[in-house]
Amino acid sequence: MILPRGTDSRPAGGGTLARVRLSEFWRLAEGxxxxxxxxxxxxTQVVGRLGHRTPDEALADGVPPREVWEALCDAMDVPPERRLGADPARRRPRG
Known part of the structure; x- marks a missing residue:
């Protein structure tokens, strides 16, 4: 299941915190x-640690985005130093 940008896939009653975490997942994945x-x-990437589901399926099933991100990082061999995204001090200013 692919969730288009702006789709709210959080479980009912999830509140703002769930939404922020999901947006953080996409920021990290896209970064x-x-x-x-x-x-x-x-x-498309089936991840064993997610019960042999894709990250999209796991998110849709209510698995916390942080758990999904960590499992995806392990499956994709993302180095620990890059799992929290780019260092804000090294980002180029927009403009």
Missing amino acids: ELGPTYARSVTA
Whole structure:
């Protein structure tokens, strides 16, 4: 299941915290893999640690985004130093 940007996939009653965590998941995934590849990987990469589901399926089933991100990082061999995203001090200013 692919969730288009802006789709609210949180369980009923999830509140703002769940939404922030899901948006953080996508920020990290797109930052590490690029926007297009991140969407492709999360839709197709079956991850054993997620019960042999894709990240999209796990998120839709209510698995916490942090758990999904950690499992995806392990499956994709993302180095620990890159799992929290780019260092804000190293980001280029927009403009």
